[in-house]
Amino acid sequence: MDLDKLLAISNKCIHSEPPVCVASCPVHMDVIAFMSEIEKGDFKKAYKLMENKIPFARLIGKICDHPCENVCVRKDVGGSINISELEKVVIDLGYIRSKKSFSIPKKKGNVAVIGGGLSGMVTAIDLDKKGYQVTIFEKSNRIGGRIWDYEGEILDKSIIEEELQSIEKKGITINYNTEVFQNDLQEYMDKFDAVYLGTGYWKKNYEIDPNTFQANDLPLFIGGKIHNKSDSIIFSVSSARRAAISIDRYISKSSMGASREREGIYETLLDYKVDDIVSVEPVQKETEAYSEEEAVKEAKRCLKCQCIECIKACSHMQKFDITPDAYIRRINHNERIILGTHYANKMINACTECGLCKEQCPVGIGMQDIIHETRESMVQRGKMPLSTHDFALKDMAFSNSEHFSLVRKQPSKEQSKELFYYPVIAFSQYARGLYKGSGKTGYLFYPGCQLSATHSEYIGDIYKHLVGTIKENDADKDVGLYLGCCGAPADWAGRQDFMQENADKIKRVWEEMDKPTLILACSSCASTFEKYLPMIETVSLWQIFDKYGLPEVDIKKGKRVLNIHDACATRHNPKIHESVRNIVKTLGYKIEELAYTKDKAKCCGYGGLVSYANKAQAEVFVKDRINESNEDMLVYCAMCKDSLVRGNKRTYHILDIIYGKEMNDASLQKIPTLSEKNKNRTKLKMKLLKEIWGEEQDMDLMKHYNFKLNIPDDVMNIMEERYILVSDIEKVIDNARRNNERFFNPDTYNYLARLKFENVTYWVRYEEKENEIYVNSVYSHRMEVVEE
Amino acid sequence: MKHENEKKNLWICDKCHKELVSEKTKVRYLDGNFEVALLKCPECNLVFISEDLALGKMLEVEKGLEDK
Numbered sequence: 001m002d003l004d005k006l007l008a009i010s011n012k013c014i015h016s017e018p019p020v021c022v023a024s025c026p027v028h029m030d031v032i033a034f035m036s037e038i039e040k041g042d043f044k045k046a047y048k049l050m051e052n053k054i055p056f057a058r059l060i061g062k063i064c065d066h067p068c069e070n071v072c073v074r075k076d077v078g079g080s081i082n083i084s085e086l087e088k089v090v091i092d093l094g095y096i097r098s099k100k101s102f103s104i105p106k107k108k109g110n111v112a113v114i115g116g117g118l119s120g121m122v123t124a125i126d127l128d129k130k131g132y133q134v135t136i137f138e139k140s141n142r143i144g145g146r147i148w149d150y151e152g153e154i155l156d157k158s159i160i161e162e163e164l165q166s167i168e169k170k171g172i173t174i175n176y177n178t179e180v181f182q183n184d185l186q187e188y189m190d191k192f193d194a195v196y197l198g199t200g201y202w203k204k205n206y207e208i209d210p211n212t213f214q215a216n217d218l219p220l221f222i223g224g225k226i227h228n229k230s231d232s233i234i235f236s237v238s239s240a241r242r243a244a245i246s247i248d249r250y251i252s253k254s255s256m257g258a259s260r261e262r263e264g265i266y267e268t269l270l271d272y273k274v275d276d277i278v279s280v281e282p283v284q285k286e287t288e289a290y291s292e293e294e295a296v297k298e299a300k301r302c303l304k305c306q307c308i309e310c311i312k313a314c315s316h317m318q319k320f321d322i323t324p325d326a327y328i329r330r331i332n333h334n335e336r337i338i339l340g341t342h343y344a345n346k347m348i349n350a351c352t353e354c355g356l357c358k359e360q361c362p363v364g365i366g367m368q369d370i371i372h373e374t375r376e377s378m379v380q381r382g383k384m385p386l387s388t389h390d391f392a393l394k395d396m397a398f399s400n401s402e403h404f405s406l407v408r409k410q411p412s413k414e415q416s417k418e419l420f421y422y423p424v425i426a427f428s429q430y431a432r433g434l435y436k437g438s439g440k441t442g443y444l445f446y447p448g449c450q451l452s453a454t455h456s457e458y459i460g461d462i463y464k465h466l467v468g469t470i471k472e473n474d475a476d477k478d479v480g481l482y483l484g485c486c487g488a489p490a491d492w493a494g495r496q497d498f499m500q501e502n503a504d505k506i507k508r509v510w511e512e513m514d515k516p517t518l519i520l521a522c523s524s525c526a527s528t529f530e531k532y533l534p535m536i537e538t539v540s541l542w543q544i545f546d547k548y549g550l551p552e553v554d555i556k557k558g559k560r561v562l563n564i565h566d567a568c569a570t571r572h573n574p575k576i577h578e579s580v581r582n583i584v585k586t587l588g589y590k591i592e593e594l595a596y597t598k599d600k601a602k603c604c605g606y607g608g609l610v611s612y613a614n615k616a617q618a619e620v621f622v623k624d625r626i627n628e629s630n631e632d633m634l635v636y637c638a639m640c641k642d643s644l645v646r647g648n649k650r651t652y653h654i655l656d657i658i659y660g661k662e663m664n665d666a667s668l669q670k671i672p673t674l675s676e677k678n679k680n681r682t683k684l685k686m687k688l689l690k691e692i693w694g695e696e697q698d699m700d701l702m703k704h705y706n707f708k709l710n711i712p713d714d715v716m717n718i719m720e721e722r723y724i725l726v727s728d729i730e731k732v733i734d735n736a737r738r739n740n741e742r743f744f745n746p747d748t749y750n751y752l753a754r755l756k757f758e759n760v761t762y763w764v765r766y767e768e769k770e771n772e773i774y775v776n777s778v779y780s781h782r783m784e785v786v787e788e
Numbered sequence: 789m790k791h792e793n794e795k796k797n798l799w800i801c802d803k804c805h806k807e808l809v810s811e812k813t814k815v816r817y818l819d820g821n822f823e824v825a826l827l828k829c830p831e832c833n834l835v836f837i838s839e840d841l842a843l844g845k846m847l848e849v850e851k852g853l854e855d856k
Contacts (some may be wrong), residue, residue, distance in 0.1 A: 002799050339853070340856075341855050341856060342855045342856070343841050343855070345854075345855050346855075385851070385854035385855060386818070387850065387851075387854060388854075506812055621805065659817055694838040739803075739830075740802055740803040741803065741834060742802045742803075743799040743800065743801060743803040743808075743834070743836060744799065744800055744801075745798050745799050745800075745803055746798065746800065748798075751802065752799060752836075754837070761837075763837065763839070765839075777839060779839045779842050779843055780842065781837065781842040781846050781847065781850070782816065782850050783815050783816070783849065783850055784816050784817060785813060785814075785815050785826070785835045785837065786813065786814035786815065786816065787813075787828070787833045787834060787835050788814070788833060
């Protein structure tokens, strides 16, 4: 994978973009951190934050003309935050005398600062800090300039004096009563390495570089009022700071322009949306200044604007407490290390690849493709943890084995002739459909491996309905049946080898069937077909139902309100969203849309095989989704139902209401175990073969043993958790009994047996009473024990 | 991973009716090859792995090797 390209994507993430208040502050006060400290009541830390960015913070903080407030995002939802008032109270409550800093040797050069007003003072102390010998030339008998205009009401004389004295204390020379004129300038420029002009007014007009503040390529830098042409305090401060940076670069002969893009005010890329923000009025001052309590309350109004659009919608990024830019950097590291632990594996395998982040992102960054590519790369480099997707891949292999896989054309007329007599032919649309058999497969019903495992009872009826209804509308097109797995697990696991092999197999079947349209009942199948088999035309079962009509069953018209949980795999398929809603309304239900719906659907936690790779993460997804919903849920993906029901949410599959099941029927809210799912698939295959095609399966698909297993519920729950199947246990016990390979505990009369197949060794502890086996415990390991 | 098997082991080999003995045994997973003391039947070499060992130390080592 192209890691440089990946890192370029991370640089586009605007999570770290500053809010507009900071971007509009000429000195970039960290407003969010400032507000957060006030909220916590830590005024000292809040003051420190001011001091970090604002020189003479104790003075400037009180007289700043606060351009930040005009652009505050809160402006339209209650009113701008009173940032300037908060700065004042923070100075009053949080000022701490700064520790005497060690003065560094002034060896870098000499700078003359002409004018000891606001901007001159700032340039002087900044250059002093950088190691320059600074001399201020002030025409009057005191420095401070405009600051003295605020003496009395806003600033105490004693505080102004104390702050100004600090300049001389640093060792900066101040020449009072020394007015410098135009004619003297050249002399100053000759004598000093650079000159800063901050007199507020100057007769001669210089051409000043707006970025470096340098005048006419001379060793002369001009800031403050002369440059800004305004009375703004904070712009004056900012120009002085920036001029000091330029003077440093000028004297040390480094680039004047490099990496200075975001000095001064700039446009932030952050466009914080206030659509969901509740309006809150500014806190009014009881007295002249905010009290501590008022300040805390006002700071709480601050929205702390930051782009978290993806994170607020994603349980995965929340759980790992990570932003997309940081995520990508971790992937980059994980991909590059050769020796050592790949710490990001767990995170990478806990993303559902649902694609919601991309829908949310204002700049279009999506983790889905990145995670997918990363997993493929891990597999190719042999760095994908073996156990992570092992069970899911075995499950896929099962579905594509003779235990489930099945392809059949519509039963021929010859095969079905016993149905073509009155009254069957009159009352059964299915029989009439068979009667119209053309021998040309126009449609192939592909219910998918999961629906067939959890809702197998519907599959035969759906097939018959499809034959009846489609043949009635389009007599030329027969409807065939194809059972199997589309390969989604391989795709999610990054196993391109399995995925391609599977896609090729499906393509061959489709070609042999004369390229029919596939009718899909699973949203994951739909997206897998779109991705890997774009040549195959597909249509969702729900669209067919919506178009040709629902099965005629005794529909119990529902009056309930349902929340529809859209399948994340259908995100970009509005036709499916529409058909599902039409069906639900036709059946008499009211729909209440969730906040995250259709193209913004949230994943149930199954996507990306997360429920196998990281159960705890999958559970967070489920909880998050359930918390959003006040009504019963309606889903149209078997795995969504599985996940939500496990989270104890009353959930219906759309087939449950189509087939008019009693809504209170508890069995609707029961999810089969992993072993039952396999059994359901195989039984479905055998049942369909027998009922529809009149074929008896001669192969022994259900293995029978000479013992009977008894597995208590608690052990069954453990098996589910550990991904151990009943068929695994049967093999272990069968081997133990045949070959006497087992341990015996004479105290408890327990047997303990093991058997390794494929890459896992399974252990079963059990009791035996003749042919009755009572299972007490099961576990497994992957580490291979060499018995020699 | 030594001495991880049951402190007082009551299991016997059902085939050989022998008490189990602790012996250095080779285990391997991915690129990891180790020799650890495990309980086994002295006659048929059937190795005993307890649930605690399988889901404790063994799993930890498996996960560690998988992330290497």
